[in-house]
Amino acid sequence: MNQIPANGPAKGENDATDATDPRVARRNKLNQLIERGIDPYGSRFDNRTFVSECRSRKNEVKFVTAEGQTLELPDFDAADPDAPIDYRQWKTDNGPGAETGPIVRVAGRVMLCRPTGKLIFLNIRDWTGNIQIFVGKKQVGDDDFDLAKLFDLGDLVAAEGRLGRTNTGELTVFAEKLFMMTKMLEPAPEKHAGMTNLDLRQRMRYADLAFNDGVMDTFMDRTRIIKAIRQTLDDDQFCEVEGPTLHTIAGGAAARPFITHHNTLDMQLYMRIALELHLKRLMVGGMERVYELGRVYRNEGLSPRHNPEFTMLEAYQAYGDYEVMMDLTERLIASAIEATGGNYQREFDGRMIDFSVPFQRETYAHLFHKATGIDPSDDNAVIEFAKGIGIKTDGKHLDVVRNEIFEEKVEDSLDGPIFVIDYPASICPLTKRKRDNPEVAERFELFILGMEIANAYTELNDPDLQEALFETQLSGQEEEDSMAKMDHDFVRALRYAMPPAGGLGVGIDRLVMLLTGQRSIRDVILFPVLRPETDSAK
RNA sequence: GAGAGUGUAGCUCAGUCGGUAGAGCAACGGACUUUUAAUCCGUUGGUCCAGGGUUCGAGUCCCUGCACUCUCACCA
Numbered sequence: 342m343n344q345i346p347a348n349g350p351a352k353g354e355n356d357a358t359d360a361t362d363p364r365v366a367r368r369n370k371l372n373q374l375i376e377r378g379i380d381p382y383g384s385r386f387d388n389r390t391f392v393s394e395c396r397s398r399k400n401e402v403k404f405v406t407a408e409g410q411t412l413e414l415p416d417f418d419a420a421d422p423d424a425p426i427d428y429r430q431w432k433t434d435n436g437p438g439a440e441t442g443p444i445v446r447v448a449g450r451v452m453l454c455r456p457t458g459k460l461i462f463l464n465i466r467d468w469t470g471n472i473q474i475f476v477g478k479k480q481v482g483d484d485d486f487d488l489a490k491l492f493d494l495g496d497l498v499a500a501e502g503r504l505g506r507t508n509t510g511e512l513t514v515f516a517e518k519l520f521m522m523t524k525m526l527e528p529a530p531e532k533h534a535g536m537t538n539l540d541l542r543q544r545m546r547y548a549d550l551a552f553n554d555g556v557m558d559t560f561m562d563r564t565r566i567i568k569a570i571r572q573t574l575d576d577d578q579f580c581e582v583e584g585p586t587l588h589t590i591a592g593g594a595a596a597r598p599f600i601t602h603h604n605t606l607d608m609q610l611y612m613r614i615a616l617e618l619h620l621k622r623l624m625v626g627g628m629e630r631v632y633e634l635g636r637v638y639r640n641e642g643l644s645p646r647h648n649p650e651f652t653m654l655e656a657y658q659a660y661g662d663y664e665v666m667m668d669l670t671e672r673l674i675a676s677a678i679e680a681t682g683g684n685y686q687r688e689f690d691g692r693m694i695d696f697s698v699p700f701q702r703e704t705y706a707h708l709f710h711k712a713t714g715i716d717p718s719d720d721n722a723v724i725e726f727a728k729g730i731g732i733k734t735d736g737k738h739l740d741v742v743r744n745e746i747f748e749e750k751v752e753d754s755l756d757g758p759i760f761v762i763d764y765p766a767s768i769c770p771l772t773k774r775k776r777d778n779p780e781v782a783e784r785f786e787l788f789i790l791g792m793e794i795a796n797a798y799t800e801l802n803d804p805d806l807q808e809a810l811f812e813t814q815l816s817g818q819e820e821e822d823s824m825a826k827m828d829h830d831f832v833r834a835l836r837y838a839m840p841p842a843g844g845l846g847v848g849i850d851r852l853v854m855l856l857t858g859q860r861s862i863r864d865v866i867l868f869p870v871l872r873p874e875t876d877s878a879k
Numbered sequence: 880g881a882g883a884g885u886g887u888a889g890c891u892c893a894g895u896c897g898g899u900a901g902a903g904c905a906a907c908g909g910a911c912u913u914u915u916a917a918u919c920c921g922u923u924g925g926u927c928c929a930g931g932g933u934u935c936g937a938g939u940c941c942c943u944g945c946a947c948u949c950u951c952a953c954c955a
Contacts, residue, residue, distance in 0.1 A: 361907040361923045363889050429913080457918085458911035477912060494905075508913045528889035531904055533916055537891070540947050595955060615955090641954050642880085744955095768955085786955075796955055846955085872946075 363528035370491045371524050379488065383522035386499050390445035393469035395504055399512050402442040402505055406435060417510035429508040440505045447472060447514055448499035448522055450551060451492055453532065461489050465498060468557060473513045474500045485519040494532060495525035495551070543869055562681045563853045563865055569680035570654060570673050570849075571634060577669070579630040579656060584619035586612060586636070592826045593617030593771070596639040599649075612638035616655040617771065617844065618831045621800065624657050625839045632656035634849070645861040646792060649870045652849040657800065661843035662773075663783045666797040667760055670787060670845060671698040674758075674852070681856050690860050692756070694789060700758040702785075705747065708761060712750040717743055717765075718780075740765035755788035770810040772798035773841075794852055797845040804835035 359365055374381040404412040412435060420426045432438070449467035456462075459478035464471055478486040492498055499520040507513050527548075530536045535553040542549040542556075550556050571581065589608070591598035593615030601610050616633045623631050634654045641647060654673075658665060678685055678696055685696045706717050715722040723743055727733075732745050743765055755761070762785040766774050769782035783799035801807055811827045853865040863869040 359907090359923075363906050363924095366906055453916075455914050455917050456911090457914060460912040460914075462914045462917080464915085473915080475913075479912075507915090509915075511913095511915075513913090528905065531890040531892095533904075534891045538947080597954085639954070642952075644951095644954085645949090647954065764955095784955095793955070 364526065367493055367524065367526050367528075370493065371526070373491055374488075374521060374524065377488075379521050381521060381524040383497065383499075383520065386446065386448050386520065386522065388446050389499075390447055391469040392447060392449065392465075392467045392472045395445050395447060395472055395514070396470060396512065398443055398445075398504065402440065402512070404432065404435060404438055404440050406438040411441075412438075414506060415510070417506065417512075420510065426510055427508075428506055428510045440503075442504040444501065445504050445514055446499065446501045447474070448520075449497065450525075451494055451496045451498055452552075454492065454494060456490075459486070461486075463489070463492065463498070463500075465500075473507070473511055474502070475505075475507065475513050475515045476500075476519065477515075481516050481519060485516070488519050488521060491521075493525065494529035495527070497522035497525070539863075540871070543863055544871055546867055559853075559857045559859060559865060560867060562857045565680040566677040566853055566856060567634065567652075567849065569676040570847075573673055573676040574630075574632050574656060577630065577672075579632045579658075580628060582620070582623060582628070582631055582633055583635065584613070584616055584623075584633055586638075588613050590826050590828045592828050592831070594637075594639075597641060599638050599640045614639050615846075616653060617846070618828060620655055620657050621839055621842075621844070622831065622834045624659055624842055625834045625837050629659035629840070630657070643870065645863070646851065646854075648850065648862050648866050651862070651866070654847040654849055655845065657842050657844045659840040659842045662799040662841070663762070663785055663797050663843050666843040666845040667702070667762075667785060669843075670760075670795050670797065670847070671700060673847065674698075677852065677856060687856060687858065689790060689855055689858055692790060694756075694758070694855060696758060700760055700787070702760045702762055704763045705761055705765070706763065708751050708755075709743070709747055712754070713746065738767055740767040744768050752788065752793075753791040755791055757787070757789040758794075759788050760785045761788060769798065770813075771801055771807070773801045773803075789855055792851055792855070793848070794855070795845060795847045797843065800839070800842045800844045802835060802839040802841055804832050807835055808832045 360369060371381045400413075402414060404414060406412065415426045415428070415431055417426055417428070432440075447465065447467065449465035449472075451463055452466045452471060453464035454461065461476040463474040463476060465474060476486065476489045481489070499522050500514055500516040501518040501520075502514045502516040505513055505515050530548065530552045536542050536545070536549060542553065550560070575581070587601070587603075587610045588598075589610060591611035591614045593613075594617070596614040598611040598614050601612065602608070603610055614637055616635060616637065620631055620633060632655060635652065636650050637653045638650045639647075640649065643649065656666075656669065658669070674696060675698055678687075687694045687696065709715075709717040713726055715726050717723060720739055723739065723746065727742050727746055730746070730749060732742060732749070751761075763775070763781045764772075764784040764786075766772070766780050766782040769784050772782040772784045775781045775783055785795075785797055786793055787795035801810070808827075811832070850862050850865050854860070854862060857865060859865050
């Protein structure tokens with residue numbers, strides 16, 4: 342510690358000047374670039390070739406013999422990896438000649454670097470894939486070769502050169518010119534394991550995306566899924582809107598809201614917990630098919646399936662009902678599957694999901710009976726059963742008890758995909774009752790591997806009943822636990838006539854989880870909620 | 880909020896019974912013009928999460944705190 346550095350440009354005073362410190366080494370190289378007149382932060386790079394395009398043009402790489410005959414290359418991709426094609430031998434067999442290929446201009450991040458004397462192999466990654474770059478001292482010249490020696494793992498670099506094959510057959514850009522794009526000043530993560538610390542990966546998603554395999558793919562799939570869902574709705578004449586995220590009453594769901602404050606109005610506002618009530622107002626206004634794909638906020642705990650802000654789709658179709666929404670749900674999920682490879686069998690956490698439509702449909706009462714052996718309409722039996730599994734029944738509405746039994750005994754075992762239909766009415770204050778049975782609400786929930794993915798109903802459009810349901814709900818429950826906060830304006834809107842309609846809500850993050858095989862919601866949200874960084878992190 | 884686990888080099892991780900802190904990768908110096916986690920030779924790098932305690936002696940045992948992970952709770 343107290344030893345004075347024996348050599349190097351370091352002035353000695355502090356450890357940060359140690360040339361073997363990765364950060365210092367990168368700064369030193371940055372300075373060397375500047376001394377050579379090279380901008381370490383690069384500039385515009387035109388006529389760029391994406392790596393995916395390089396790969397799609399691999400067939401343009403050919404071999405021209407001395408006689409001028411153009412030969413196709415062996416099929417390296419089909420070759421047995423244990424017995425690869427000896428391309429050097431192939432070339433010898435075909436006599437003197439030269440490889441030809443298109444000139445490409447690639448740019449990306451240096452992922453691997455293998456210097457072998459006067460040769461350097463770089464693997465760079467752009468957001469379409471990885472490709473190898475061959476840098477030969479003789480081929481690029483001394484200046485560019487010296488430049489390549491200043492490249493570190495993680496730097497953004499570019500190369501112009503011919504697309505070709507190395508002796509092992511790997512598709513490679515044979516650089517003729519190199520460019521510094523941007524120097525990375527932080528040390529690179531371990532080059533095989535990458536960053537494994539979950540907290541760091543989420544906190545520094547930029548590094549996670551840049552260095553860990555598959556992360557980009559997952560988020561690209563997320564984008565494709567959302568795009569497909571939007572497309573399907575648009576094709577079906579739905580119109581996309583943006584409701585307010587700041588609400589004066591946080592309604593439409595049972596969740597504790599985030600509270601915020603408007604200064605000039607000196608007014609308490611809530612971040613929205615659902616999209617529902619404003620979309621229904623729009624249906625009153627005549628937007629007959631309307632949807633919003635947006636963020637909602639719930640002030641609750643975190644778990645592998647919960648993030649305080651998450652993305653929800655809600656869609657409403659006038660003159661429809663919950664069965665119409667079931668069909669829509671199937672089409673939306675099918676479109677998401679088509680957008681992510683088209684495979685209807687997906688593995689998730691070691692289990693297989695069969696997304697083939699139509700999905701199974703079972704009534705709440707039937708599933709309840711199957712799991713418990715008791716008739717859900719037999720109130721005494723329900724109470725007995727609840728007590729038997731430790732559910733408190735005092736002061737609770739019987740349907741709440743019923744639902745707690747259902748959640749305890751049925752939901753986790755619903756591998757699905759399965760539509761659970763026809764819920765007890767009293768736990769559904771925004772839902773229309775069945776015409777022939779007011780105890781049952783026209784509602785379904787879609788379960789997959791015990792996770793609730795979608796929730797829909799035939800929307801209640803009777804303003805008087807809606808108002809009454811708001812009031813009963815309010816009197817029976819803690820305000821913060823109730824989804825049915827009295828919203829007078831919403832009731833007034835219903836008095837202006839909302840058409841009979843079906844409404845659907847889909848938890849987009851959970852759907853993306855299932856379709857991309859990610860076990861944690863935090864792996865499908867780019868920037869999940871985290872505690873503030875402490876001093877121990879840098 | 881409860882329980883369990885984890886915290887050691889820039890990164891990924893070992894560290895036995897309490898006895899002077901280890902490896903791989905990265906970095907630095909050297910060799911190498913077809914590599915594939917390139918290889919080979921050499922070198923540097925540590926507030927062992929923080930604070931307290933037990934002990935002749937603590938990365939290791941005890942207590943407190945912090946952070947993260949998992950499970951549970953909250954959660955249409």
